[in-house]
Amino acid sequence: MRKFLIYLGVVAAVAALFVACKKREVAPTVETPATPEAAEVAMEGNVERGLELFRDAGLGTTGKTCESCHPNGGTEGMAGDMPTKPLTGVKDRYPGVFKMLDPEKEVTLAEVVNFCITNPLKGEALAEDSQEMKDLIAYLESL
Numbered sequence: 001m002r003k004f005l006i007y008l009g010v011v012a013a014v015a016a017l018f019v020a021c022k023k024r025e026v027a028p029t030v031e032t033p034a035t036p037e038a039a040e041v042a043m044e045g046n047v048e049r050g051l052e053l054f055r056d057a058g059l060g061t062t063g064k065t066c067e068s069c070h071p072n073g074g075t076e077g078m079a080g081d082m083p084t085k086p087l088t089g090v091k092d093r094y095p096g097v098f099k100m101l102d103p104e105k106e107v108t109l110a111e112v113v114n115f116c117i118t119n120p121l122k123g124e125a126l127a128e129d130s131q132e133m134k135d136l137i138a139y140l141e142s143l
């Protein structure tokens with residue numbers, strides 16, 4: 001009987017250890033989107049949201065928006081002290097040289113966007129992999 005009890009104790013201890021290990025295995029929960037489609041939506045830029053940001057003074061601190069200098073959603077240029085050309089077809093121009101940033105080096109469209117955010121708009125640069133940057137790029141690439 002005593003032997004049996006010891007045996008039972010050992011079995012119980014092993015079982016408890018096993019359960020504990022299993023628990024630890026699942027412990028680090030990674031947030032996975034419910035469906036693959038949801039994952040894709042979260043990754044990609046959204047054109048409509050990009051246009052909203054294009055018209056959002058919150059990107060900067062001057063009260064201006066992208067549209068203040070790139071009128072009509074960026075489809076028109078503007079004369080004045082800061083003349084601009086229409087942004088249509090801009091995706092074919094970058095990576096490329098943006099003279100105001102560096103006349104010698106090729107830069108990405110995201111770098112140009114951050115130039116306009118940090119200089120004329122006096123805002124904070126967006127991380128290149130942020131949803132906001134992806135949305136703005138998606139909008140610009142749709143032009």
Ligand code: HEC
Pocket residue numbers: 054059064065066067068069070082083084085086087090093098100112113116117120121136140
């Ligand atoms: C105060 C005016 C001003 C504001 C505000 C502004 N930009 Fe610009 N932007 C310019 C000027 C000037 C240029 C250089 C001339 C040009 O390329 O039309 C330029 C160039 C660009 C270019 C490159 C165009 C090309 O064909 O090479 C992109 C893209 C751009 N801006 C996006 C934006 C975005 C996005 C915003 C808002 C986050 C913004 N800009 C806000 C003035 C501005």
